[in-house]
Amino acid sequence: MSVNTEVRALPGRLRVLPLRARLALGTVLLFVLAGLLGPLLAPFDAARTSPVDRLLPPGSRLSDGVVAWLGTNQVGQDILAEVLAGMRTSLTVALVTVVVGGSVGLLLGLLAGYFGGWADGIISRIGDIQLAFPSLLLAILLAGVLGPSMVNVIIALAVTRWVIFARVVRGSALAVRDREFVDSARVMGASHARILLTYILPSCLPPLLVAATVQVGLTMVAEASLSFLGLGVPASQASWGSTIAEGRDYLASAWWIAAAPGAALALVVVSIGILGDLLRDASDPMTEL
Amino acid sequence: MTAFLGRRLAQALLQIWGAITIVFIALRVLPGDPAELILGSQATPEALETLRAQLGLRDPLIVQYFDHLRAVVTLDFGQSWRQGVSALDATMERLGPTLTLSAWAMVITILLGFATGSFAARRANTWADHLVSVSSLVGQALPPFWIGIMLSLIFARWLQILPSTADGSMVSLLLPALTLALPFVGWLGRLVRTGILEEMNQDYVRTAHAKGLSHRVVFYVHVLRNTLVPVVTMLGLLMGYFIANGVIVEVIFAWPGIGSLLVDSITFRDYAVVEAVLTVITVCYILLNLLVDVLYVYLDPRIQLENA
Amino acid sequence: MASEPEPLLELTDLVTSYRLRAGIGRAGGEVRAVAGVSLTVRAGETVGLVGESGCGKSTIARTIVGLVRPAAGRVLFEGRDLATLPAKELRRLRREIQLIFQDPYAALNPRMTVAALIKEAWRIHPGLVPRERWDEEVRALLGRVGLRPEHAGRYPHQFSGGQRQRISIARALAVRPRLIVCDEAVSALDVSVRAQILNLLQELQRDLGVAYLFISHDLGVVRHLCDRVAVMYLGKIVESGSKESLYGGPSHPYTQALLSAAPSLDDWRDGGRDGGHGEIVLTGDVPSPLNPPSGCRFRTRCWRAEDRCREEEPALIDRDTGHPVACHFPGVVHSPA
Amino acid sequence: APGGPATGTAAGTKRALSAAFYQAINDLDPHGASAVDEASLLANRQIYDTLVARDGERLAPRLALSWRQPDDETWEFTLREDVVFHDGSKLTSADVKASLERLAASDGPQKPLWSGVSAVEAPDAKTIKITTKDPLGTMLVNLTLAFIVPAAQIGKGDLSRKPVGSGPFAVESFTPSSQLVLKPAASYWGGAPKLAGLRLPYIPESSTRMTSLQNGEVDVTWIIPPDELKRLGGVNGVKVESKPGVNYFLAWFNCGKKPFSDPRVRRALHHALDVKSIVSSLYGDAAAVMDAPIPSAVFGHASQEPYEYDPDLAKRELAEAGFGSGIRTSMMWFKDTGPLATELAQSIISAWAKVGVTVEPQQIEKAAWLKRLTALDWDIELQVNTVTTGDADYTLGRLYTSEANRMGYKNKELDGILAKAKSTADQDERRSLYGQACEIIWRDAVGVFPAALSSTYGLRSTVAGFVPAANSQPEFRTVSTAG
Amino acid sequence: MVNLLEVEDLAVEFDTPKGPLRAVRGVSFEVGECETLAIVGESGSGKSVTAQTLMGLVPLTARIAGGRVTIEGRDVVGLPDREWRELRGERIAMIFQDPLSALNPSLTVGYQIAEMFRRHRGTRRAEARRRAAELMTQVGIPDAERRLDDHPHRFSGGMRQRVMIAMALALDPRLLIADEPTTALDVTVQAQILRLLRQRQQAERLGMILISHDLGVVARAADRVAVMYAGRIVETGTVAEVYERPAHPYTLGLMRAVPDPRDAGAPLEAIDGQPPDLAAPPEGCAFHPRCPFARDVCRTDDPAPRTLGPRRASACHFAEEVIVNGLRA
Ligand SMILES: Nc1ncnc2c1ncn2[C@@H]1O[C@H](COP(=O)(O)OP(=O)(O)OP(=O)(O)O)[C@@H](O)[C@H]1O
Ligand SMILES: Nc1ncnc2c1ncn2[C@@H]1O[C@H](COP(=O)(O)OP(=O)(O)OP(=O)(O)O)[C@@H](O)[C@H]1O
Ligand SMILES: [Mg+2]
Numbered sequence A: 001m002s003v004n005t006e007v008r009a010l011p012g013r014l015r016v017l018p019l020r021a022r023l024a025l026g027t028v029l030l031f032v033l034a035g036l037l038g039p040l041l042a043p044f045d046a047a048r049t050s051p052v053d054r055l056l057p058p059g060s061r062l063s064d065g066v067v068a069w070l071g072t073n074q075v076g077q078d079i080l081a082e083v084l085a086g087m088r089t090s091l092t093v094a095l096v097t098v099v100v101g102g103s104v105g106l107l108l109g110l111l112a113g114y115f116g117g118w119a120d121g122i123i124s125r126i127g128d129i130q131l132a133f134p135s136l137l138l139a140i141l142l143a144g145v146l147g148p149s150m151v152n153v154i155i156a157l158a159v160t161r162w163v164i165f166a167r168v169v170r171g172s173a174l175a176v177r178d179r180e181f182v183d184s185a186r187v188m189g190a191s192h193a194r195i196l197l198t199y200i201l202p203s204c205l206p207p208l209l210v211a212a213t214v215q216v217g218l219t220m221v222a223e224a225s226l227s228f229l230g231l232g233v234p235a236s237q238a239s240w241g242s243t244i245a246e247g248r249d250y251l252a253s254a255w256w257i258a259a260a261p262g263a264a265l266a267l268v269v270v271s272i273g274i275l276g277d278l279l280r281d282a283s284d285p286m287t288e289l
Numbered sequence B: 001m002t003a004f005l006g007r008r009l010a011q012a013l014l015q016i017w018g019a020i021t022i023v024f025i026a027l028r029v030l031p032g033d034p035a036e037l038i039l040g041s042q043a044t045p046e047a048l049e050t051l052r053a054q055l056g057l058r059d060p061l062i063v064q065y066f067d068h069l070r071a072v073v074t075l076d077f078g079q080s081w082r083q084g085v086s087a088l089d090a091t092m093e094r095l096g097p098t099l100t101l102s103a104w105a106m107v108i109t110i111l112l113g114f115a116t117g118s119f120a121a122r123r124a125n126t127w128a129d130h131l132v133s134v135s136s137l138v139g140q141a142l143p144p145f146w147i148g149i150m151l152s153l154i155f156a157r158w159l160q161i162l163p164s165t166a167d168g169s170m171v172s173l174l175l176p177a178l179t180l181a182l183p184f185v186g187w188l189g190r191l192v193r194t195g196i197l198e199e200m201n202q203d204y205v206r207t208a209h210a211k212g213l214s215h216r217v218v219f220y221v222h223v224l225r226n227t228l229v230p231v232v233t234m235l236g237l238l239m240g241y242f243i244a245n246g247v248i249v250e251v252i253f254a255w256p257g258i259g260s261l262l263v264d265s266i267t268f269r270d271y272a273v274v275e276a277v278l279t280v281i282t283v284c285y286i287l288l289n290l291l292v293d294v295l296y297v298y299l300d301p302r303i304q305l306e307n308a
Numbered sequence C: 001m002a003s004e005p006e007p008l009l010e011l012t013d014l015v016t017s018y019r020l021r022a023g024i025g026r027a028g029g030e031v032r033a034v035a036g037v038s039l040t041v042r043a044g045e046t047v048g049l050v051g052e053s054g055c056g057k058s059t060i061a062r063t064i065v066g067l068v069r070p071a072a073g074r075v076l077f078e079g080r081d082l083a084t085l086p087a088k089e090l091r092r093l094r095r096e097i098q099l100i101f102q103d104p105y106a107a108l109n110p111r112m113t114v115a116a117l118i119k120e121a122w123r124i125h126p127g128l129v130p131r132e133r134w135d136e137e138v139r140a141l142l143g144r145v146g147l148r149p150e151h152a153g154r155y156p157h158q159f160s161g162g163q164r165q166r167i168s169i170a171r172a173l174a175v176r177p178r179l180i181v182c183d184e185a186v187s188a189l190d191v192s193v194r195a196q197i198l199n200l201l202q203e204l205q206r207d208l209g210v211a212y213l214f215i216s217h218d219l220g221v222v223r224h225l226c227d228r229v230a231v232m233y234l235g236k237i238v239e240s241g242s243k244e245s246l247y248g249g250p251s252h253p254y255t256q257a258l259l260s261a262a263p264s265l266d267d268w269r270d271g272g273r274d275g276g277h278g279e280i281v282l283t284g285d286v287p288s289p290l291n292p293p294s295g296c297r298f299r300t301r302c303w304r305a306e307d308r309c310r311e312e313e314p315a316l317i318d319r320d321t322g323h324p325v326a327c328h329f330p331g332v333v334h335s336p337a
Numbered sequence D: 001a002p003g004g005p006a007t008g009t010a011a012g013t014k015r016a017l018s019a020a021f022y023q024a025i026n027d028l029d030p031h032g033a034s035a036v037d038e039a040s041l042l043a044n045r046q047i048y049d050t051l052v053a054r055d056g057e058r059l060a061p062r063l064a065l066s067w068r069q070p071d072d073e074t075w076e077f078t079l080r081e082d083v084v085f086h087d088g089s090k091l092t093s094a095d096v097k098a099s100l101e102r103l104a105a106s107d108g109p110q111k112p113l114w115s116g117v118s119a120v121e122a123p124d125a126k127t128i129k130i131t132t133k134d135p136l137g138t139m140l141v142n143l144t145l146a147f148i149v150p151a152a153q154i155g156k157g158d159l160s161r162k163p164v165g166s167g168p169f170a171v172e173s174f175t176p177s178s179q180l181v182l183k184p185a186a187s188y189w190g191g192a193p194k195l196a197g198l199r200l201p202y203i204p205e206s207s208t209r210m211t212s213l214q215n216g217e218v219d220v221t222w223i224i225p226p227d228e229l230k231r232l233g234g235v236n237g238v239k240v241e242s243k244p245g246v247n248y249f250l251a252w253f254n255c256g257k258k259p260f261s262d263p264r265v266r267r268a269l270h271h272a273l274d275v276k277s278i279v280s281s282l283y284g285d286a287a288a289v290m291d292a293p294i295p296s297a298v299f300g301h302a303s304q305e306p307y308e309y310d311p312d313l314a315k316r317e318l319a320e321a322g323f324g325s326g327i328r329t330s331m332m333w334f335k336d337t338g339p340l341a342t343e344l345a346q347s348i349i350s351a352w353a354k355v356g357v358t359v360e361p362q363q364i365e366k367a368a369w370l371k372r373l374t375a376l377d378w379d380i381e382l383q384v385n386t387v388t389t390g391d392a393d394y395t396l397g398r399l400y401t402s403e404a405n406r407m408g409y410k411n412k413e414l415d416g417i418l419a420k421a422k423s424t425a426d427q428d429e430r431r432s433l434y435g436q437a438c439e440i441i442w443r444d445a446v447g448v449f450p451a452a453l454s455s456t457y458g459l460r461s462t463v464a465g466f467v468p469a470a471n472s473q474p475e476f477r478t479v480s481t482a483g
Numbered sequence E: 001m002v003n004l005l006e007v008e009d010l011a012v013e014f015d016t017p018k019g020p021l022r023a024v025r026g027v028s029f030e031v032g033e034c035e036t037l038a039i040v041g042e043s044g045s046g047k048s049v050t051a052q053t054l055m056g057l058v059p060l061t062a063r064i065a066g067g068r069v070t071i072e073g074r075d076v077v078g079l080p081d082r083e084w085r086e087l088r089g090e091r092i093a094m095i096f097q098d099p100l101s102a103l104n105p106s107l108t109v110g111y112q113i114a115e116m117f118r119r120h121r122g123t124r125r126a127e128a129r130r131r132a133a134e135l136m137t138q139v140g141i142p143d144a145e146r147r148l149d150d151h152p153h154r155f156s157g158g159m160r161q162r163v164m165i166a167m168a169l170a171l172d173p174r175l176l177i178a179d180e181p182t183t184a185l186d187v188t189v190q191a192q193i194l195r196l197l198r199q200r201q202q203a204e205r206l207g208m209i210l211i212s213h214d215l216g217v218v219a220r221a222a223d224r225v226a227v228m229y230a231g232r233i234v235e236t237g238t239v240a241e242v243y244e245r246p247a248h249p250y251t252l253g254l255m256r257a258v259p260d261p262r263d264a265g266a267p268l269e270a271i272d273g274q275p276p277d278l279a280a281p282p283e284g285c286a287f288h289p290r291c292p293f294a295r296d297v298c299r300t301d302d303p304a305p306r307t308l309g310p311r312r313a314s315a316c317h318f319a320e321e322v323i324v325n326g327l328r329a
């Protein structure tokens, strides 16, 4: 079988990672780990509130004797637990959105880029129509239509993302389609399916991966923006976005509510962004091939 | 050129039609109906029914759809029940402020973006460059509303040097425009940086040096101009983001833009306004991109390549 | 060459055009890149196709191998029209015509090893080589083109230009073609490496009996390799004939100019840089194929052009020149004044 | 502070006052679709006038100098004669008649208040006669919402954007959801306002609103978020004032649906709530624990015995009712129904969880909430309710009848009391009737009534003569600024 | 003859991740007035790097590791950028292989030529424009006035190269470096450009360095030849000397690898193997792995160029043997 050189080359490249890339990778892994272990470390139950413990600064001791290292929120919940739980939601929303949007984008982008003609016409026009709405507006409209729920947020965001992925994939498919090595496969008599799978697809994946990485971060931010407008995940589920959004009224008085999830969000998104850059640098020479 | 413009215009019309249809479908499947919101919680079922019929909500969907299309073509979206005026008027009076704000944000983005981008490019791969690239990522990593509120707290509440609400004066638009622009300054900066570095490797730069031109002339006269080309195509997109992200900024800085009107109108099922707003935004956006396409020709003469 | 063998490939009045979409500041239109070309390649022979950039050489190649569809005319392989063949039959025939590109690197999938590249051919055409013999066959092919067996596991970017071209050739040979179209196959190579590849091509022809359609703009290489030569200008063949006849008595002014402009090792003898060797320097550039000149396509650059050339397109026929030539006023070299 | 648009120039001169309410004014038509929005009422109170106005417990004459009731179905009002509209025309009984008829015919939210009116007559320029189908005890109260517009403007003028009224302020410019700029009406019968102008900007984000008060961009703002109340009190140049309000939280049980059809369950849930602790820690001074189904500031309020906080008792009662193993149910609300609504909901849910009642929180969109509310498609719902007229009728009389069927609760006795209260015009009798109604509703635990919100105001210390209003609709005629 | 340019023992190294790459290793030559020196060699032999070094334009990752470059008697290695800028265009000019990418796509041709006058001489816009048109006419661009305002993509390859030439010659430099000026062009156009270069050179008494990998072009256009292999000049001499009696096995091999029209079809004498990797060049003579003459000494000693006659040298231990061998064939 054909072996993807990228896959082979990457571990080698990772060994010579610059410092900031290692930090970024470490941060992301740490967060993912914390997200997985969160329920064990500091269980969070949205339905458990303690009004007497509200708005306590970091390090305060709660009425039940536990220390809230990151303080408490406006209903007296431990921010640390909320941030850990929120990460699971935010990461899930972002990842599922990107996977769903990415898959749809990949499929349609491949079709449009490889076959061109009317397939490209239809897919590109649909993309154009959709891009005519700035994506946040579309998400607002959809989230408004569907009502707040995690699934709906994912749908709303994925719908706004697929075009981006489709365009990236279409672009690389288009670029590869007329390359001579594809021509030489055609001359050899290869079928469309074979060309798509073994020639076009591998070339489309690296840029798609880069785009996906970037979008994971941006999707997390978009989720937060939807929460700000009251269109995010429902109150029964903690998410970074909604915690920051709820903490915004307390930025001047109880800054710790928005600060912890805000810092976490920024850290993760920046780290992912750095990794995306790295990936782009790593795959660039290859996509040039 | 005419053939191209014709095709591009047809494409734009198609886009507008598609957008209108999406909006129509989305609104009809929304739960909740305007009659209830208009009449409030104490309305009688009969009154609701009469009002629904009056609003045309009882017609078959397809009839509603064609009515709607006709309405759009004649620029008659109907009355806003919340404001008691024509939906188009309600929308148009918000368009101005949105465009003003977006334009300022654009100016800030371009100025800062080019400044940081060329700064980073000239110091490519130094710590200054890395700092710029990381801080540009931070700009995109923070939710815009958070940036807005923080700017407002710092400059309006604590330092008290800028107003917290926008009243249209230039000073008052500074914070909202900055809030809109910040996430994209880094983005544009990175784009500019890559563009410059890419251009710097072009053969013509070598020629320019061989001609004995100074670094300054090579950079500002030869290189920068060519990096504009890919950047300009992004500006149309950017304007779209500004119009959309405006929603958040408008709420924070109490600026009467089109975005908050949209969110309100969705909440209150003011269909006429939602339709008018989305149509207007779409048209603006499409026209803008058309403009960018045309601008492109003037910036990049290569595009006329095949013109025999 | 007493008895001429059956033609393997026959092009009759081939026309291939590209449609140009209107773009920003650009009108749409149709480029007739190949505007009526007839050409024959017989089994085991080498036919050269020379001409300047953009005259349609690659387009002919791409049409022959089926990458683009002809707008008119026919491509016959072993006497059968490729356009009317059933799909299955076509697949088999297609296999018998292979293409080697100018840039050997671009023509090899960078993500595949040499072995994978070659085996790909057999995956596409199952039954050609039994699977258990693949490795063996790969080794044999690599040996055939002068590469070592251990090269099989490497990627294209680990090879030099000449070696890459060898890989391309091995890959083309894997499907046992009867005709190989070489589109500027040696143009990107350095002199010393080019000689190696030219030798390899000759050797393969001797051993395997493949025919070549050898496309090049280098008159020297064509003269070295080919039995017959056709000269193209702006989508048309202006002169064709056996190597000896054409190089010995070029009759079309374009061929004459081309030959005289081609630098050769001996140029220094004829007066070298003082230009005393009677070169014909044409004025102007090749016109755009979007709107070629009326009549004779070469007349805008021809020093012999007369009114008739503007009105009447000369046919490609033998005009007492020993071989066909498309010129109203063929003749011996007259340098432009 | 620099940059603030409301910053005055020379000290001592009269200047425009900037007052930011926390809700948006969308439409200035006092009979339109958003006519009973608090923000619209706020604007209307400055621009228009009514025949009668509430003055604490009393209903005071306004455009009407006096009134009498020749019979139970007829009301006769004598109008002031010195009233002119902002366009200079005189206000006469014709204008009142036209306005009232327009209200009765409108499709707006005030329609039910006027459906009982059979005729409005204007025998002469200063007399207006209203006839009702049945005796209507709430006539005067309803009239506090009936803003009078010039008859000439109806159907012609642009009441939504450029209305003409007879109130203390005239409209200078208006951008919906953004700002309303008013100028004093020199010819106002009660004397011209002291302010040079009045600007009512809408600042949706509460932190921005607080900032703009602190740096002087606005002079007055209300409602102050509960958590900001204390902090703002300590800020230099700012003072806070508050008054018990007419807005209150209620959490109805769907009494027509199991398990809430059983009053024991409803009472048990009352006992499971430590209302006092929840409300004081969430709201502090910004809200008061309620002791009746309506706030104490409302006419008709009567204090009831509070339910004791006793989770064990709650559990026992639930077990008695057959729900010893717990209840699974849900509570719906929409996010912006009131300050800290989500937090309150979470606290209530959290408390009920301790007695084995698992409540699924459903924070939904307003439109969806409204749809489900009217369809009785819910288990428990939380909302902020406003007694817009300040009179118990507006809430009790309208919502708790069997016919209204708003929460599945049906009680013949209560129906009778409310009907009677509606038809009498005697205020003392009405008060005692509503007192009985309060008791029944409270005893039957139709819902939980946790907190009455105060109307909390933040003012620059330069603002003088400002009277906080319970209904969040302060009047600015008497306000002045120093410096 | 006055030497416009003298290069002595020039060495240029690149910093690469794999270590220093010696792209130019001790190159010496000189160019006189009205003389054309051709540098031939295969891809990667260091021709362009040499040329760029002469212009003071070594890439950022490269550095001059040794040697001297004298332009009109002035040592220019290590010259500050300001002074370099005055040399470039004024004294020494350069044209490149691909005239499309070497011209700025978004500036008009007229602007790019006029820029020479405006930036170097401070000439006014109108005057600079007039002189640009003049230059364009001189290099054979018809209708120059009108074409001033066209962008490069509107010109054909040959015309673009003419523009490059006009630009290079604008300030009457003494020395012109042409790095593969005709490789991207068709034969008929190549003939035009070579003729133009020849004309301009003679008219202005220019010294010229013509870089090419085409032995035919060199035969036609040069006075003297320097053959480069793996960063080193292995043989120099007049065209006649080098072509008739190659004194280095590499030169000999190159000549024999070119198809001979008199003996068409006969197998070519290809040079075996590949050019060396400059990051890890072979011990001894860089050519020895491919050399039919190689002996033990070649594997250990890197031969320095030896003078074989006036302005004639070869870097081969067995130069004489090679000459004899070449004659015999
Ligand atoms: N895909 C295409 N679309 C439009 N026009 C094309 C396309 N490919 C080639 N052409 C045009 O067709 C003509 C012939 O092109 P072709 O590639 O066949 O020339 P060529 O003789 O192979 O040239 P070269 O020597 O440069 O390879 C040229 O004018 C070219 O511009
Ligand atoms: N920027 C660079 N970084 C590293 N190595 C380089 C760089 N530029 C050139 N080289 C190396 O220097 C050597 C000489 O390159 P140069 O460009 O001078 O070759 P050339 O003779 O001009 O070849 P060509 O005929 O292909 O133009 C080559 O081995 C090349 O790989
Ligand atoms: Mg070609």
Ligand SMILES: [Mg+2]
Residues within 6 Å of the ligand: E047, E048, E049, E179
């Ligand atoms: Mg070079």
